[in-house]
Amino acid sequence: MDVSRNMGTVDRAIRAIVGICLIALAFIGPQTAWGWIGLIPLATAVxxxxxxxxxxxxxxxAK
Known part of the structure; x- marks a missing residue:
């Protein structure tokens, strides 16, 4: 199975922003463990x- 990049720049940027925002919730928001779910979109963006x-x-x- 060929696992090459399948995400574009805009997709990666949106995922990185969402991931960082969710992780920030673990520190400055309601401070629950649910904020750590942001690691998933952040990792896929990276x-x-x-x-x-x-x-x-x-x-x-892009192709």
Whole structure:
């Protein structure tokens, strides 16, 4: 299975922002452990691969 990048720049930027905001909730928001769920979108933004896109055949990156 070829796992190449399947996320475009805009997709990665949005995921990074959402991930950072969710992680910030663990510190300055309601301070619950749910804020750490932000690690998932942040990690996928850094790596550039969304595992959910693979079985769906989606790609948001340019060819």
């Amino acid at each position: 790596v550039g691969v969304c595992p959910a896109y693979i079985p769906l055949g989606l790609k948001t990156c």
